[in-house]
Amino acid sequence: QSVLTQPPSVSGAPGQRVTISCTGSSSNIGAGYDVHWYQQLPGTAPKLLIYGNSNRPSGVPDRFSGSKSGTSASLAITGLQAEDEADYYCQSYDSSLSGLYVFGTGTKVTVL
Amino acid sequence: EVQLVQSGAEVKKPGESLKISCKGSGYSFTSYWIGWVRQMPGKGLEWMGIIYPGDSDTRYSPSFQGQVTISADKSISTAYLQWSSLKASDTAMYYCVRRFRDLKGSGLWFDPWGQGTLVTVSS
Numbered sequence: 355q356s357v358l359t360q361p362p363s364v365s366g367a368p369g370q371r372v373t374i375s376c377t378g379s380s381s382n383i384g385a386g387y388d389v390h391w392y393q394q395l396p397g398t399a400p401k402l403l404i405y406g407n408s409n410r411p412s413g414v415p416d417r418f419s420g421s422k423s424g425t426s427a428s429l430a431i432t433g434l435q436a437e438d439e440a441d442y443y444c445q446s447y448d449s450s451l452s453g454l455y456v457f458g459t460g461t462k463v464t465v466l
Numbered sequence: 467e468v469q470l471v472q473s474g475a476e477v478k479k480p481g482e483s484l485k486i487s488c489k490g491s492g493y494s495f496t497s498y499w500i501g502w503v504r505q506m507p508g509k510g511l512e513w514m515g516i517i518y519p520g521d522s523d524t525r526y527s528p529s530f531q532g533q534v535t536i537s538a539d540k541s542i543s544t545a546y547l548q549w550s551s552l553k554a555s556d557t558a559m560y561y562c563v564r565r566f567r568d569l570k571g572s573g574l575w576f577d578p579w580g581q582g583t584l585v586t587v588s589s
Contacts, residue, residue, distance in 0.1 A: 356510060388573035392511075399561055400511065402577040406568060411577070443511050447574045454525060455501065455574065460510040 357382060358444050358458035365464040366434045374461045376427045376444035382456055384425035387447040391420055391429045394441040403442070404429060431463070439465045468492040470500075470562050470580035477586045478552050485548035486583045488562030495543035496520040499565040501576060502536060502547045506558045516565060517545060552587045559584050 359377045366372040376389060383389055391404040402411055404420035407427065417433045427446075431438055444458035473487040488500065501516035515526040519538040526536070538545040545562060560583050563576035 356512075386572050388568070388575075390573070390575035392576075399579045399582050401579065402575065405566070405575045405577070406573045445511075445575065447572075451528065454527070455513040455516070455576075457503075457511040457513060 356459045357448060357456045358446060360442075360444060360458040360461045362459070363462045363464065365466055366431075367466045368434055368436065370434050371430060371432045372434055372463060373431075374429045374442055374444075374463070376429070376458045378425050378427075378446060378456075380425065381450040382425075382446045382448040383422065383427060385449055387449075389420065389422050389427035390445045391418075392443045392445065394443065396440070400443065434463075434465055436465050439463055468564070468578055470564060470578055472560075472562055472580040472583045475584040475586070477588070479589055480552060480554055480587055482552050482587075483548070483550050484552055484585065485546050486560060486585065488545045488547075488580050490543045490545070490564065493564075496540050500538065500545040501563045501565055502534075502545075503561045503563055503576075503579075504530075504558050505561065505582075514547070514560075519543075519545065552585075554587050554589075556585060557587045 364372045388406045392400040393403045394400040407422040408420045419430045442461045448456045469491050471489050496519050499516050499518050502514040504512045514530040515536045517524045517536045517538050519540045535548045562580040
């Protein structure tokens with residue numbers, strides 16, 4: 355059902371920078387709808403990490419940043435820390451018949 | 467503090483019915499859409515549907531249309547997700563979420579999330 359594609363996994367050593375891509379289409383990201391990101395720590399509910407492509411809710415460290423261009427978006431984590439090991443999902447809105455709210459396939463971030 | 471508190475874990479048999487709940491607090495319950503998201507074991511997030519408690523306007527993902535029913539009781543600030551006949555494939559964690567919309571209308575995101583309700587369907 356996912357119409358937003360993410361890499362299954364990314365990894366990095368502590369302190370490194372990792373990026374996660376989120377690729378959509380002309381009916382969602384390319385249509386001008388914003389991209390949002392969620393972090394799901396093991397055994398917990400997802401939590402909003404980035405909204406409106408690049409905005410951080412209060413309490414989210416500034417080592418997390420987001421961007422959007424064309425039909426894709428990216429989440430970057432700089433200064434990777436052990437507590438960042440989690441699953442990350444992008445989300446947008448889709449104007450086609452496939453559904454209204456769409457999530458990415460999810461990316462597992464592993465801290466080496 | 468804005469919170470969504472969900473009902474507890476359920477263990478059901480195939481063919482049984484079920485209704486799980488999500489109670490909102492700390493905000494005007496009738497002013498925000500409430501959605502439901504499924505996460506099957508070891509899998510990703512899937513949007514199921516959404517309801518506006520103010521007037522009970524409801525939208526479903528095509529994948530879940532006809533499979534579940536979403537409702538809300540604004541008098542007690544609670545949204546519901548129900549099944550009339552459960553299948554083993556309904557085994558999953560279910561999250562309720564509050565939808566935010568920005569002034570432009572192009573930003574639609576979910577915050578906060580409920581803690582999740584684990585539904586296990588097994589004979």
